Amino acid sequence: MKRRLTLHFPREAVHQPITYRLAVEFNIAAKILRAQIAPNQSGTMVVELSGDIDELDAAELWLERQGLGLDRSLGEIRIDPALCVDCGICSSVCPSGALRFQHQEQRLTFAAALCLVCEQCLPSCPLEAISLVLEPS
Ligand code: SF4
Numbered sequence: 001m002k003r004r005l006t007l008h009f010p011r012e013a014v015h016q017p018i019t020y021r022l023a024v025e026f027n028i029a030a031k032i033l034r035a036q037i038a039p040n041q042s043g044t045m046v047v048e049l050s051g052d053i054d055e056l057d058a059a060e061l062w063l064e065r066q067g068l069g070l071d072r073s074l075g076e077i078r079i080d081p082a083l084c085v086d087c088g089i090c091s092s093v094c095p096s097g098a099l100r101f102q103h104q105e106q107r108l109t110f111a112a113a114l115c116l117v118c119e120q121c122l123p124s125c126p127l128e129a130i131s132l133v134l135e136p137s
């Protein structure tokens, strides 16, 4: 199964080879969806973890013991139809295919069920039509 997490690294943990240790010790593949970590500074990383459920649970506990903060609240991506001009730029950075540009209709479509909430599309929109809603109503 797959699980998406936002990892918050304190300064003392940024040099840890987290993805390597997850692979070797828990048999978990970690795909980095977004990372903002500068050397010797705290940072955040959005990862998609793939593995067995028991190993994912054990890995989350291990990550917390390493001093990392784990954010499991996914939130929800919203596209504001009043701002979107269907330029399609955001679809080129979407790793899951949730955002697609329909060439025939010259229109953007968003399949929320495919969205990993990796947030890569947020900075890609020149009109700021994409937002992350942390507590969807
Ligand atoms: S957050 Fe944006 S880029 Fe990431 S999967 Fe969802 S729609 Fe695609």
Ligand code: SF4
Pocket (backbone or CB within 6 Å): 079, 083, 084, 085, 086, 087, 088, 089, 090, 091, 108, 124, 125, 126, 127, 128, 129, 130
């Ligand atoms: S980049 Fe922004 S304006 Fe362009 S299709 Fe995506 S949401 Fe719409």
